[in-house]
Amino acid sequence: MDEAVRDLLALRAVKLRPAEDAPEIHGFRCMGVAERVPELGEDPGSMVHVWHVPVDILPLSSTEIERWSVDAPGGRHWILSERPFDEATLDSLKSIDVVIWGPERMARWIGEAVLTGDLVAHSPSLDAHSNIEHDEVLIAEPISPVVALRPLVELDSWLIQRGWDDANTSPVLLSARLWVVDGCLKGPEGGMESCVWNIVEDPWSGSLSIHKPEDELLHPPKLRMIDPPGESWTDLRGMPTDLLKLLDQRKQGEPDSDTGPVSSIMLEWWRLDPDSTSLSEGSLAIPGWIIDADGLETRALHGRNGRLYEIE
DSSP states (O other), rough: HHHHHHHHHHHHHHHOOOOOOOBBBTTTTEEEEOOOOOTTTOOTOEEEEEEEOOOOSSBOOHHHHHHHHEEEEEEEEEEESSOBBBBBGGGTTSSSSEEEOOOOHHHHHHHHHHHHHHHHHHHHHHGTTTTTTTTTTOOOOOOOOOOOOOOOHHHHHHHHHHTTTOOOEEEEEEEEEEEEEEEEEEEETTTEEEEEEEEEEEEEEEEEEEEEEEGGGOOOOOOOOOOOOOSSOOGGGOOHHHHHHHOEEEEEEEOSSSSSSSSOOOEEEEEEEEGGGGEEEEEEEEEEEEETTTTTTOOOEEETTOOOOEEO
């Protein structure tokens, strides 16, 4: 976890330096001091002590937090706890400037970084399991898709707007398709123009769109892939109306007359010629999260449109 935090801070131009004034406190390890922490909204020059509380069987007790507050040096503090804690404990820490993130908030922070490609997740090497008994089952590492889209949803803001700050979340990839359409547009006078399109088929929203290279993640994460429920896929080889509407174009035609002072140029429809069209499909991933909130059945949050969808 330490390395993940250091990597994420480094990506934000934040460098941790040793904290020479930090004492040894049981259960709390000072990772260092940062000049600023963007996640906390700190202004440049505001020094922040960054602490790590490793995982343990028991939650982080109020007694442990109070003992830490007595021994901690002055200034601002950011505690990353892998142990859950009672939020009410913070009421007794008004004399010290501290922000505590529990395991759920940490998971969201790291999960968002994985989805955006800032942080690359690796499964443990199989070499580390050379002593596994033959009758044990090995779970294969998820395979990263060829293409994944960037998320547009900011998870924390999305949860806060709905009052689901304490919801359990985990990053996933939602299965989609990337189609390559190779065909011709046919003009009203019979002219033909060859074109190639990349089409995103989003079975979750039931939509088709033109794929833009700038929407791609440079380093797609290796996460669990979730398939849409039921018969959500569309066979584009059948040339559905939505595909034809998406690819048909209006182009400027020839001037009506070139003898007068003003010539009229009409827009003409150039439409996809099905007879000259071939299609091929490939895998595509849309970023998302599994949302488990009180009073809500487990749903998948679409990382592009911000909508919730049922999962099987």
